[in-house]
Amino acid sequence: MEGCDVIVGYKTYVDLVKNLIRGKEVFSTGMTQEVDRCQKAIELAAQGKKVAVVSSGDAGIYGMAGLIYELMFNRHTNEEGEKRGKGETEKKISGSPVHRFSDSFIIEVIPGVPAFCAAASLLGAPLMHDFASISLSDLLTPWETIKRRLKLAAEGDFVIILYNPKSKARTFQLEEAIDMISSSRGAHTPVGIVKNGTREGEDIKIATLKELPVHYDFIDMSTILIIGNSTTFVSNNKMITPRGYNVRI
Amino acid sequence: MEGCDVIVGYKTYVDLVKNLIRGKEVFSTGMTQEVDRCQKAIELAAQGKKVAVVSSGDAGIYGMAGLIYELMFNRHTNEEGEKRGKGETEKKISGSPVHRFSDSFIIEVIPGVPAFCAAASLLGAPLMHDFASISLSDLLTPWETIKRRLKLAAEGDFVIILYNPKSKARTFQLEEAIDMISSSRGAHTPVGIVKNGTREGEDIKIATLKELPVHYDFIDMSTILIIGNSTTFVSNNKMITPRGYNVRI
Numbered sequence: 001m002e003g004c005d006v007i008v009g010y011k012t013y014v015d016l017v018k019n020l021i022r023g024k025e026v027f028s029t030g031m032t033q034e035v036d037r038c039q040k041a042i043e044l045a046a047q048g049k050k051v052a053v054v055s056s057g058d059a060g061i062y063g064m065a066g067l068i069y070e071l072m073f074n075r076h077t078n079e080e081g082e083k084r085g086k087g088e089t090e091k092k093i094s095g096s097p098v099h100r101f102s103d104s105f106i107i108e109v110i111p112g113v114p115a116f117c118a119a120a121s122l123l124g125a126p127l128m129h130d131f132a133s134i135s136l137s138d139l140l141t142p143w144e145t146i147k148r149r150l151k152l153a154a155e156g157d158f159v160i161i162l163y164n165p166k167s168k169a170r171t172f173q174l175e176e177a178i179d180m181i182s183s184s185r186g187a188h189t190p191v192g193i194v195k196n197g198t199r200e201g202e203d204i205k206i207a208t209l210k211e212l213p214v215h216y217d218f219i220d221m222s223t224i225l226i227i228g229n230s231t232t233f234v235s236n237n238k239m240i241t242p243r244g245y246n247v248r249i
Numbered sequence: 250m251e252g253c254d255v256i257v258g259y260k261t262y263v264d265l266v267k268n269l270i271r272g273k274e275v276f277s278t279g280m281t282q283e284v285d286r287c288q289k290a291i292e293l294a295a296q297g298k299k300v301a302v303v304s305s306g307d308a309g310i311y312g313m314a315g316l317i318y319e320l321m322f323n324r325h326t327n328e329e330g331e332k333r334g335k336g337e338t339e340k341k342i343s344g345s346p347v348h349r350f351s352d353s354f355i356i357e358v359i360p361g362v363p364a365f366c367a368a369a370s371l372l373g374a375p376l377m378h379d380f381a382s383i384s385l386s387d388l389l390t391p392w393e394t395i396k397r398r399l400k401l402a403a404e405g406d407f408v409i410i411l412y413n414p415k416s417k418a419r420t421f422q423l424e425e426a427i428d429m430i431s432s433s434r435g436a437h438t439p440v441g442i443v444k445n446g447t448r449e450g451e452d453i454k455i456a457t458l459k460e461l462p463v464h465y466d467f468i469d470m471s472t473i474l475i476i477g478n479s480t481t482f483v484s485n486n487k488m489i490t491p492r493g494y495n496v497r498i
Contacts, residue, residue: 058362060369066377066489073484109370113360117307121358125315129390130398132381132407140493141378149379149405156401157394158381235322240315244389 008041009054038067057115065109116161119194119224124238131159136173150180162225192226257290258303287316306364314358365410368443368473373487380408385422399429411474441475
């Protein structure tokens with residue numbers, strides 16, 4: 001970010017790094033406006049500016065990295081088409097004139113600590129064995145696809161990470177997901193619940209699958225759930241998945 | 250690491266941080282000696298030293314965090330038993346006298362950038378949708394369990410991350426894994442192959458499931474594979490998984 005001219009991001013995330021970006025140009029918007037944000041970032045970069053797009057956790061996991069690439073490739077394809085078709089050197093995206101795509105335009109994805117790794121570190125060591133990550137948001141994915149994944153991940157004895165478990169408007173998915181997982185995993189399976197992990201308001205609970213409904217009101221969009229596999233145990237208030245099956249230490 | 254007295258780790262990983270640990274006491278051992286290393290770390294900590302155990306990637310993912318906890322809990326249980334039984338205040342682990350477990354003995358897991366996130370960032374943005382991580386090492390896990398997971402993850406259209414795909418002695422698993430995944434995923438599904446990601450000798454290839462056998466000789470224990478879901482595409486030599494299904498940008 002220090003080497004960049006402009007910082008682009010969701011307002012909440014830009015606020016988290018405000019001490020690092022003093023004096024920089026900032027373009028921030030609200031939730032669900034990620035296409036606008038990424039298009040703006042590309043426009044600014046096309047104007048020759050160095051732009052940092054900020055995500056929380058790892059930008060490569062349910063983050064902005066993919067959207068930037070998708071928009072860039074669309075843009076490139078459109079421009080190739082225009083060049084061939086009309087010989088134009090400029091086009092409009094979102095109403096702003098921008099320069100043509102050039103080979104000096106480089107996207108670099110900088111990996112980070114994913115939110116689920118931060119959550120796992122606070123819980124103990126729940127990810128010592130194979131795991132599956134599933135987002136319960138059905139905004140861009142059919143709920144039937146998500147349910148099928150929950151069922152298969154539970155059957156496969158994967159440690160299961162649940163992203164976006166519940167929002168104010170979207171509440172039934174978590175309950176259905178837990179029912180789905182409970183059909184092939186024991187009632188006493190440990191579940192780690194991490195709210196605002198490593199941020200202000202951090203709050204951590206460890207429960208069992210059976211006890212989880214008691215905590216539904218606690219769970220929101222800033223919460224990540226980690227559901228143990230058949231060998232996960234809780235000791236000294238830490239959630240541990242052994243490295244293997246039937247391993248003697 | 251700066252605040253620690255002793256650094257413990259697998260020799261290769263300790264070498265990677267040698268510039269940060271000059272003048273520190275170091276205990277490093279070879280591969281497969283992780284129980285010895287972790288026991289040593291606990292002994293040193295019990296003697297009042299601040300000890301850093303170094304893993305590559307995130308210590309919480311197939312790393313040393315879980316083993317440290319498992320050994321600590323075993324130790325604690327043993328000592329509780331001894332206290333009750335014989336009133337002893339010291340016991341022997343691995344031949345060294347160590348002090349009794351005390352409440353001031355704190356384990357802190359520091360999350361890091363997992364190897365698969367570094368790999369993903371080099372490939373483009375393959376992890377924009379639900380994913381499953383599977384280690385092909387059958388040292389501590391029955392091969393049948395691993396195969397079942399491969400089958401279920403493929404059926405669930407998860408992006409699939411393969412850890413430990415192949416070693417010098419262990420070669421058949423990768424081929425079987427790819428056969429298993431190919432039974433429910435198209436021949437043209439993109440596969441990212443990242444060897445020594447972000448390290449000396451970094452080498453990246455993008456192939457399809459069908460082409461993958463050509464690269465079997467290239468793949469070793471320092472390689473991570475990321476297999477796309479049904480929507481993953483390759484453009485401009487980058488591997489991208491869209492954020493959702495049937496999304497128009």
